[in-house]
Amino acid sequence: MDRILTDIKRLKVQGARNVAKAGLDFVERSMRSYDGRSKDETQKQLLEAINRVIGIRPTEPMLFNALSRVAVGFDKATVRTPSAAKRLIASLCARQRREIDAAARRVAVNGAAEIHNGDVIMTHCHSSTLMEAFAEAKRKKRAFSVIATETQPLLQGVKTSKELLKMGIPVIYCEDSAMAYAMTNATKAMSGCDAILPDGSVVNKIGTYLMALAAQEFGKPFIVLGETLKMTDSVEIEQRRPSEIVNPRRVRGASIINPAFDITPARLVTAIFTERGRIVPGYKRPIGT
Secondary structure, rough: HHHHHHHOOOOOOOHHHHHHHHHHHHHHHHHOOOOOOHHHHHHHHHHHHHHHHHOOOOHHHHHHHHHHHHHHHHHHOOOOOOOHHHHHHHHHHHHHHHHHHHHHHHHHHHHOOOOOOOOOOEEOOOOOOOHHHHHHHHOOOOOEEEEEEOOOOOOOOHHHOOOOOHHHHOEEOHHHHHHHHOOOOOOEEEOOOEEEOOOOOOOEEEEEHHHHHHHHOOOOOEEOOOOOHHHHHHHHHHEOOHHHOOOOOOOOOOOOEEEEEEEHHHHOOOEEEOOEEEOOOOOOOOOOO
């Protein structure tokens, strides 16, 4: 089971949806071998497993929200035997995985409606939900191309480019510092997100804020796709290892920062598409509804 946690930590598992599903897998597998003699004991072990996953990726509200639903579902249920408890946890995790995939599919369909013939779309990082939207637009015979930024560190843009090319979608690949240069040729910018804040600000891979600023500068819309499970009151920006961006010995004496995400303010976001439809930034929504 620790292999799942390691893969999540090292970004071998990428994308909020995949991280959430991997977290559910870890919790389910962790509980298979547990034989608590009471519901309280099992619940304590369940919460320990959940907290182990959440602590690895603090900037992933979809992970937190999905696991919270499992915890709440277990708390409300009546179970009398260890085997019944394990079956219930497995069922709750499976249900969350299905709901996550179904929501992503609806988001992709809603987002694909914003992709038109002739579009040149800049995107940053890798979003499985956005990739489904591109695939959906391709199935609908839309002729468009994508500008994929390299997305430093770890080059998630390479993964995006490979998947798009496999779909037969033309790709222009550029380094992150060429965003403004390349935006002159784009018709719009689109991205997934890791979190949606109550005012319509969005949290996504570091550099998304820069892309949104470039889009605004050239009068191009910036559209975000994200499931409602990504909605949260607040978020902690994950700080990752300095060695991901530079050998510390090369800049000995310097303080090195490596934030994994940034927050794009709502004023730069044209629209957010969820499984429930379009949200205009500035909305007010009670978290948890």
